[in-house]
Amino acid sequence: MKRTILDAHVHLLMWKQQAEPDWNSVSQTLKVANFNELDAICITEHIEANAYEKLMLGLFCSNRLGGSTQGDGSVICNGVLVLPGAELHLANNMNIGVHADLETLLSLDRRASAYTLDTLHGLLEKRGRPFKLVAHHIFWPGKTCSDLEALKRCINAIEVPAKDLTNIHKYLTLASTLNLDTTGGSDSHSFISIGACKTLINEDNTHSPLTLKKWLHSHHTTHEPDRDSLRLTALARIHRQTDTERREP
Ligand code: FE2
Numbered sequence: 001m002k003r004t005i006l007d008a009h010v011h012l013l014m015w016k017q018q019a020e021p022d023w024n025s026v027s028q029t030l031k032v033a034n035f036n037e038l039d040a041i042c043i044t045e046h047i048e049a050n051a052y053e054k055l056m057l058g059l060f061c062s063n064r065l066g067g068s069t070q071g072d073g074s075v076i077c078n079g080v081l082v083l084p085g086a087e088l089h090l091a092n093n094m095n096i097g098v099h100a101d102l103e104t105l106l107s108l109d110r111r112a113s114a115y116t117l118d119t120l121h122g123l124l125e126k127r128g129r130p131f132k133l134v135a136h137h138i139f140w141p142g143k144t145c146s147d148l149e150a151l152k153r154c155i156n157a158i159e160v161p162a163k164d165l166t167n168i169h170k171y172l173t174l175a176s177t178l179n180l181d182t183t184g185g186s187d188s189h190s191f192i193s194i195g196a197c198k199t200l201i202n203e204d205n206t207h208s209p210l211t212l213k214k215w216l217h218s219h220h221t222t223h224e225p226d227r228d229s230l231r232l233t234a235l236a237r238i239h240r241q242t243d244t245e246r247r248e249p
Pocket of ligand 1: 009011087136187
């Protein structure tokens with residue numbers, strides 16, 4: 001059985017306010033993803049970020065990193081399969097990972113709070129292309145959703161977030177209650193914590209590599225925290241804080 005390992009929640013912009021992606025930093029982050037033995041990463045960048053479109057078009061259309069385009073909208077860079085995605089802030093303040101082809105992602109309203117869970121799900125269903133919706137760090141303060149019926153209707157998986165592993169039982173209980181898969185995600189904004197919690201896809205059939213289609217149709221995914229996840233997320237937080245202080249002395 002082939003086991004594919006990915007980080008299903010990765011940002012490649014440090015800040016939403018960035019006007020342009022830092023392509024050198026993006027390239028270094030992908031090298032670290034490869035070093036950390038990730039097969040793939042999902043770029044769930046904040047859709048309302050100023051440079052969202054530039055980042056996604058640069059990665060997947062103009063191939064700024066000189067990767068190997070896969071013909072399905074994904075690209076292999078520095079040995080890692082890079083998959084398109086977005087993180088949306090919904091009207092109820094929960095954050096959701098949208099995994100779909102780039103054309104679908106770029107068709108979405110990029111304003112924060114533009115959708116409810118049901119309106120987003122309905123729109124994607126109507127569009128008729130494969131997609132996967134993942135509830136991101138749903139027990140993070142202010143990001144919760146108590147509407148279990150809506151989650152059951154609309155969500156494919158519950159993320160176990162690297163930055164909230166002390167509450168892992170809450171995420172696992174919710175996934176079990178809703179009979180949903182789990183995914184693992186680092187929510188990294190730099191190279192430091194990429195892969196701090198991983199998603200495992202246990203494929204039962206072939207040794208063929210992961211594709212965007214296989215990811216979007218995957219079932220029975222699970223999570224696996226890195227043994228250094230607490231340290232990595234703490235370092236990443238300090239690194240980001242330091243960057244803030246440098247930018248806003
Ligand atoms: Fe995020």
